[in-house]
Amino acid sequence: xxxxxxxxxxxxxxxxxxxxxxxxxxxxxxxxxxxxxxxxxxxxxxxxxxxxxxxxxxxxxxxxxxxxxxxxxxxxxxxxxxxxxxxxxxxxxxxxxxxxxxxxxxxxxxxxxxxxxxxxxxxxxxxxxxxxxxxxxxxxxxxxxxxxxxxxxxxxxxxxxxxxxxxxxxxxxxxxxxxxxxxxxxxxxxxxxxxxxxxxxxxxxxxxxxxxxxxxxxxxxxxxxxxxxxxxxxxxxxxxxxxxxxxxxxxxxxxxxxxxxxxxxxxxxxxxxxxxxxxxxxxxxxxxxxxxxxxxxxxxxxxxxxxxxxxxxxxxxxxxxxxxxxxxxxxx
Amino acid sequence: xxxxxxxxxxxxxxxxxxxxxxxxxxxxxxxxxxxxxxxxxxxxxxxxxxxxxxxxxxxxxxxxxxxxxxxxxxxxxxxxxxxxxxxxxxxxxxxxxxxxxxxxxxxxxxxxxxxxxxxxxxxxxxxxxxxxxxxxxxxxxxxxxxxxxxxxxxxxxxxxxxxxxxxxxxxxxxxxxxxxxxxxxxxxxxxxxxxxxxxxxxxxxxxxxxxxxxxxxxxxxxxxxxxxxxxxxxxxxxxxxxxxxxxxxxxxxxxxxxxxxxxxxxxxxxxxxxxxxxxxxxxxxxxxxxxxxxxxxxxxxxxxxxxxxxxxxxxxxxxxxxxxxxxxxxxx
DNA sequence: CTGAAAGCGCTTACAG
DNA sequence: CTGAAAGCGCTTACAG
Numbered sequence: 071x072x073x074x075x076x077x078x079x080x081x082x083x084x085x086x087x088x089x090x091x092x093x094x095x096x097x098x099x100x101x102x103x104x105x106x107x108x109x110x111x112x113x114x115x116x117x118x119x120x121x122x123x124x125x126x127x128x129x130x131x132x133x134x135x136x137x138x139x140x141x142x143x144x145x146x147x148x149x150x151x152x153x154x155x156x157x158x159x160x161x162x163x164x165x166x167x168x169x170x171x172x173x174x175x176x177x178x179x180x181x182x183x184x185x186x187x188x189x190x191x192x193x194x195x196x197x198x199x200x201x202x203x204x205x206x207x208x209x210x211x212x213x214x215x216x217x218x219x220x221x222x223x224x225x226x227x228x229x230x231x232x233x234x235x236x237x238x239x240x241x242x243x244x245x246x247x248x249x250x251x252x253x254x255x256x257x258x259x260x261x262x263x264x265x266x267x268x269x270x271x272x273x274x275x276x277x278x279x280x281x282x283x284x285x286x287x288x289x290x291x292x293x294x295x296x297x298x299x300x301x302x303x304x305x306x307x308x309x310x311x312x313x314x315x316x317x318x319x320x321x322x323x324x325x326x327x328x329x330x331x332x333x334x335x336x337x338x339x340x341x342x343x344x345x346x347x348x349x350x351x352x353x354x355x356x357x358x359x360x361x362x363x364x365x366x367x368x369x370x371x372x373x374x375x376x377x378x379x380x381x382x383x384x385x386x387x388x389x390x391x392x393x394x395x396x397x398x399x400x401x402x
Numbered sequence: 403x404x405x406x407x408x409x410x411x412x413x414x415x416x417x418x419x420x421x422x423x424x425x426x427x428x429x430x431x432x433x434x435x436x437x438x439x440x441x442x443x444x445x446x447x448x449x450x451x452x453x454x455x456x457x458x459x460x461x462x463x464x465x466x467x468x469x470x471x472x473x474x475x476x477x478x479x480x481x482x483x484x485x486x487x488x489x490x491x492x493x494x495x496x497x498x499x500x501x502x503x504x505x506x507x508x509x510x511x512x513x514x515x516x517x518x519x520x521x522x523x524x525x526x527x528x529x530x531x532x533x534x535x536x537x538x539x540x541x542x543x544x545x546x547x548x549x550x551x552x553x554x555x556x557x558x559x560x561x562x563x564x565x566x567x568x569x570x571x572x573x574x575x576x577x578x579x580x581x582x583x584x585x586x587x588x589x590x591x592x593x594x595x596x597x598x599x600x601x602x603x604x605x606x607x608x609x610x611x612x613x614x615x616x617x618x619x620x621x622x623x624x625x626x627x628x629x630x631x632x633x634x635x636x637x638x639x640x641x642x643x644x645x646x647x648x649x650x651x652x653x654x655x656x657x658x659x660x661x662x663x664x665x666x667x668x669x670x671x672x673x674x675x676x677x678x679x680x681x682x683x684x685x686x687x688x689x690x691x692x693x694x695x696x697x698x699x700x701x702x703x704x705x706x707x708x709x710x711x712x713x714x715x716x717x718x719x720x721x722x723x724x725x726x727x728x729x730x731x732x733x734x
Numbered sequence: 735c736t737g738a739a740a741g742c743g744c745t746t747a748c749a750g
Numbered sequence: 751c752t753g754a755a756a757g758c759g760c761t762t763a764c765a766g
Contacts, residue, residue, distance in 0.1 A: 073523070086753045101751050109738035120523035124456040128758045135505075147743060155487055162508055173467075173505050173527070176494055191452035193503070300689035313747055324689075331691040357632035357656075359663040359691055363640070407759055418737045423761060433735055457759035460742045 074117045082113050090114070096123075100253055133196040133217075136165045136377060138174045141202040145350065153352060157222065160373020161199055169379055178203065183211035186394065190215055197380035199373075209233070215349075218383040219375040225269045231369065233387045236376045240271055243365040243394040244278025247319045247347050250363070252286050254402050256317030256345045259283055260291040262306065262329070263321045264298050272298070275321045275349055286384055291315055295325065303328025304335075311336050316344055317402075323348035323355040323364055330360060330401060345402040361399035368392055408448045414445045418527075422446070448498045455639075465528040468497045468709060470506045472532040475620045485684060485701055486533065489554065492705020493531055500713055502528055509536065515543035522547055529706075529712035532556065535602065550715040552708040557601045565719045568708045572603055574643070575608025575697040575726040579615055579651045579679050582695070584618050586734050588649030592623040592639065594661070595653045596630050604630070607681060623647055627657065635660025637669075643668050648676055649734075653698055655680035655687040662733060663690060676734040693730075693731035701722055 076094075084089070085106070093099050093110045127134050138161055140154065147352040158174070165172045175189060187209060190198065197218040200209070201340050206226060212219055213230055222236045244261075251259055261279050265272040276292075283290040291313055295302045303325040310318060311333065320326035326348030340346055340360060347356055351366035372392050379388060408426075409417040417438070422442070424430050425442045449592055456708060459466050470493055472486065492504070497504045507521060507680075520541060522530065527551040544551055545562055554568045581592055593611045597604040606652070608624075613624040635657040642650060642661065646711045652658035658680030662672050672678055672692060680687055683698035704724050711720060 073743090077743080087744080088753055088755095089751090092752090095745085098748085098751090101753075106751090118523070120520045120522075120623065122460070122743050123458040123524045124749095125758090126745080127456040128454070128460055128742090128760085129744040129746085131758065158506070159508070162506070171505050171507075174490070174494070175501050175503075176491070188450075188452050191450070192455045194454075194456050252750085255733075304689075328687075328689065331689075336693060353632075354686060357663075359666055370672050394436075409759080419760080420737055420739095420762085421735090424736090428749090429763085430735090435735075454759050457742090458761080460744085461760040461762085462756090463742065463761095662755090721763085 071167045073122065074119050075122070076119075078117060079110065079114050079119055082117070084112055094119075100115050104266055111310070127194040133194040134170060135173050135195055136161070136170045136380065137190060137193065137195050137198045138172055139198060139200040139204065139355070140174065140176050141204060142176050142179055145304060153350065156369040157201060157373045161377055162371035162373070162376075163370070164374040164377025164381070164400040165251070168377070170377075177208070181208065182205055187211050187215060190217075191378045192254055197294035197383070199376045199380065218380045218381050218385075222376050223271050225271065225274065227269070228387065230387055231385050232383070234376075234379045234383065235385075235387070235389045236379060237373055237389070237391050238271075238367045238372065239391045239394045240274035241278035241281075243349060243367070244275040244280070244321075245282040245321070245351070246278075246284070246394070246396050247365055248279045248282025248290075250396055250398070251319065251345055251347060251402065252283070254341075256315075256402075257288060258291070258315040259288065259317045259319065260293060260310065260313060260315040261319045261321070262293045262295055262298075262310075264295050264296060266292070272321045296326040298322035300331075301331075304332040307332025307336055307338075311338055318344065318346050320346065320348050323350045323362060324363070326362055326401075327355065327358060330358075330362070341401050347402055351397055353374055355397070360401055363399045363402040364397050365394050366397045367394050396401075405454065406451050407454070409449075410449060411442065411446050411451055415442055417442070417601075426451075426569060455660060455707070459526040461542055465526040466502060467505050467525055467527055468493070468502045468712065469522060469525065469527050469530045470504055471530060471532040471536070472506065473536060474508050474511055478699070485682065488503055488701040489533060489705045492517075492702035492707075493709055494705070495702070496706040496709025496713070500709070502709075509540070513540065513619050515539055518545060519543045525725070529715070531708045531712065538639050539634045545643050550712045550717075552712050555603050557603065557606065560584075560603070560719065563717050564715070566708075566711045566715065567605055567719070567721045568704055568711060569721070569723050570603075570699045570704065571723045571726045572606035573610035575681060575699070576607040576612070576653075577614040578610075578726070578728050579681070579697055580611045580614025580618070580622075582728055583649040583651065583677055583679060584615070584620070586673075586677055588734075589620060589667070590623070590647040591620065591649045591651065592625060592642065592645060592647040593651045593653070594625045594642075594657055596627055598624070598626060603647055604653045607651075613632075630654035630657040632660035632663075633657045633674065635662075636664040639664025641671075642676075644669055647663075648709060650678050652674065652680050655684045655694060656684045658694055658696070658733075659687065662690075662694070673733050679734055688731070692733055695731045695734040696729050697726050699726050 080087040175280035199220045263272045263276040348364040351364045412419040531552045595608040680696040687694035693712045
């Protein structure tokens with residue numbers, strides 16, 4: 071079961087490796103006789119020939135991999151989230167369609183620019199998909215590699231060569247969340263977000279929501295949470311109950327789910343006493359004792375889009391956003 | 403920002419590339435003067451030298467990647483499960499500790515042995531970690547590659563060269579689930595499983611549970627579900643209610659969570675009317691309106707173990723199992 | 735102590 | 751229509 075090479079085929083057929091290489095890669099294809107071509111193809115098949123990708127990459131100087139950079143965040147918070155799995159699926163779809171492998175790299179909390187750039191430099195990378203928030207100096211460092219980079223769910227807004235952004239319509243999502251709550255008759259609204267400063271996903275969701283509320287002539291209350299997970303939502307419910315509001319928008323489904331369970335334990339009825347809406351439409355929001363109203367985003371599409379962008383990239387930065395829509399369930 | 407090569411360093415320092423290569427790789431290291439070594443190291447550093455991994459792999463004929471094969475199952479069922487993300491984390495830990503990259507490949511539903519083997523043949527693979535149930539002919543096909551393979555959560559029990567098994571103590575988990583329910587005073591027990599035929603994870607969980615019940619002198623009822631997800635659990639609850647049982651063991655947390663919500667909607671009180679225990683201890687089982695009692699397994703450890711096994715492999719097949727323990731929460 | 739040379743498996747002008 | 755040869759960036763006997 072030794073690796074079979076071009077040479078083996080060439081020997082078998084009695085031609086040069088040049089000819090074999092050309093035929094197998096459809097180069098100068100017109101110049102070879104049909105018979106010869108079939109002959110080579112047949113032998114290659116019979117021998118189970120498979121090109122050595124490392125050699126190919128070396129010879130062509132062409133990259134054959136797409137790197138996926140994943141934030142490490144706090145262990146557990148990220149990893150619990152099927153979201154990333156979907157995203158990787160999408161990236162995989164895009165990459166495999168073009169014959170590229172995906173190679174995954176987690177970014178450590180204390181990752182240095184040098185280490186990361188060194189890592190990238192050694193591989194034959196076509197481009198890099200970076201997911202989530204990542205420090206600016208890492209982005210700048212990676213940019214020195216002079217290869218296209220797709221930043222998914224990142225709002226740093228660099229206007230640089232090779233830097234591309236792929237986002238969800240987070241602001242619009244916040245906007246329709248507000249409108250929906252108002253339409254359902256909730257008037258005293260509150261938003262639970264992890265951030266009200268720029269360059270984060272949560273900020274845009276917050277901003278859209280605020281806009282929606284104010285456009286209707288109302289005002290919104292604000293709760294800033296430290297993380298948007300279930301536990302935080304559960305713990306914050308006491309506060310929410312005491313604020314005298316009747317509708318809450320959470321910037322993530324996990325947060326909303328925790329809030330609902332917390333409210334339940336305090337005897338607050340959702341959706342009658344209080345309406346709740348989340349964001350993401352993760353499967354868990356549907357599979358709940360009280361299915362969650364939420365803003366849906368197509369995560370797989372986002373992953374595919376990231377690869378598309380890298381592949382067809384204009385060297386100057388681009389911006390793309392995937393759409394969102396409201397999914398009405400039992401919590402509003 | 404062009405790639406810098408050994409040649410660049412050699413030119414700069416004024417030595418041969420052989421020398422540079424030796425120094426950088428700590429080969430024949432005694433034979434070079436300390437001064438020369440420092441000199442080379444300094445220039446390499448200054449130039450941001452990073453070895454081309456493809457060239458290295460070609461020259462040494464040494465693999466530098468670990469492949470991870472992921473089942474595709476039905477879209478959504480797998481992907482929803484953070485379980486796989488943890489596993490990949492563990493695999494990543496093990497691989498990176500040894501300077502190996504991980505390269506991910508999803509197995510399509512209609513994957514052919516040829517395609518998969520061809521894929522593997524072209525890369526410089528150190529070994530393969532395959533996750534979950536995978537068809538026997540794929541395993542046999544991969545085995546022809548003559549490289550170590552770790553099968554995680556797979557019970558096919560081939561006694562073959564290069565085939566290693568990494569499992570959870572599924573049977574023992576089922577056993578302690580049964581004992582726990584009995585200790586809590588539940589006597590009429592039922593197991594919900596997707597399989598009672600060998601070579602599946604669920605079979606062993608089922609078998610352990612059955613053993614536990616019978617050892618105590620009782621008998622168990624059986625429900626075979628088509629998949630162990632939330633919806634199935636929810637839908638089956640009507641049946642469960644009508645069976646006159648007071649304790650249920652579900653072979654997955656998702657299934658248990660669905661069952662609990664289904665029972666709730668039918669007015670059945672958990673844990674007073676009926677005790678429920680799951681398996682896996684996914685985060686969602688803790689983050690629930692009624693936290694789930696379940697069997698915990700260390701998935702990250704399992705991933706690390708898989709890589710360890712491949713790395714230190716004896717060529718003959720091995721078997722390893724990670725331990726489990728019971729987590730008591732509110733449903734029993 | 736150091737380097738020239740062959741080789742890993744492939745591609746690609748270029749010559750015939 | 752086909753092949754010899756150089757080259758991609760590295761490693762490794764081997765010779766001096």
